[in-house]
Amino acid sequence: NAGVMQNPRHLVRRRGQEARLRCSPMKGHSHVYWYRQLPEEGLKFMVYLQKENIIDESGMPKERFSAEFPKEGPSILRIQQVVRGDSAAYFCASSPVNNEQFFGPGTRLTVL
Amino acid sequence: QQPVQSPQAVILREGEDAVINCSSSKALYSVHWYRQKHGEAPVFLMILLKGGEQKGHDKISASFNEKKQQSSLYLTASQLSYSGTYFCGTDQGAQKLVFGQGTRLTINP
Numbered sequence: 001n002a003g004v005m006q007n008p009r010h011l012v013r014r015r016g017q018e019a020r021l022r023c024s025p026m027k028g029h030s031h032v033y034w035y036r037q038l039p040e041e042g043l044k045f046m047v048y049l050q051k052e053n054i055i056d057e058s059g060m061p062k063e064r065f066s067a068e069f070p071k072e073g074p075s076i077l078r079i080q081q082v083v084r085g086d087s088a089a090y091f092c093a094s095s096p097v098n099n100e101q102f103f104g105p106g107t108r109l110t111v112l
Numbered sequence: 113q114q115p116v117q118s119p120q121a122v123i124l125r126e127g128e129d130a131v132i133n134c135s136s137s138k139a140l141y142s143v144h145w146y147r148q149k150h151g152e153a154p155v156f157l158m159i160l161l162k163g164g165e166q167k168g169h170d171k172i173s174a175s176f177n178e179k180k181q182q183s184s185l186y187l188t189a190s191q192l193s194y195s196g197t198y199f200c201g202t203d204q205g206a207q208k209l210v211f212g213q214g215t216r217l218t219i220n221p
């Protein structure tokens with residue numbers, strides 16, 4: 001049973017470009033969570049999704065950020081018009097029900 | 113609200129014990145513990161769902177005092193592989209985890 005998969009693992013963007021981060025949850029998991037981690041800091045909740053529904057997006061900036069988890073395919077975290085402050089590691093986690101969350105390897109975004 | 117972890121950092125010799133505490137100002141439904149090594153993803157250690165519950169595997173165990181809104185992680189006879197940053201994640205009823213700032217554990221031979 002493959003774990004949570006994220007791609008790309010590393011992403012470099014120039015200011016103003018768009019970043020698309022993908023997350024494929026573990027098989028049988030219908031809950032997906034996105035977290036952001038700045039260097040030497042803890043994990044900050046961004047958004048919680050179930051298939052085709054955003055359950056909680058209270059941790060996501062109102063502008064430029066969006067997330068989806070379509071019926072088919074991976075969950076996508078999209079950052080438009082990236083700025084230097086968006087540079088961070090973005091982790092996706094999945095769970096079968098609202099229980100223990102298993103994390104993917106993360107996408108390290110660098111904005112030049 | 114972010115739970116508070118203590119200590120922020122601890123240095124041990126191999127074989128020594130450590131306790132990491134996690135304290136919340138809000139009522140907790142569950143507490144999740146993770147270990148993260150530098151540059152890697154957090155790895156799930158255990159979840160505590162009930163007040164007073166204690167869980168453990170190998171030489172790592174944890175307790176959860178629902179009344180005091182606290183959890184503690186116990187590492188006994190520490191091994192070099194235990195080094196990393198430990199995070200508690202608290203479920204405060206909104207079906208998302210709010211993580212503490214982390215406790216950096218260094219194990220020296």
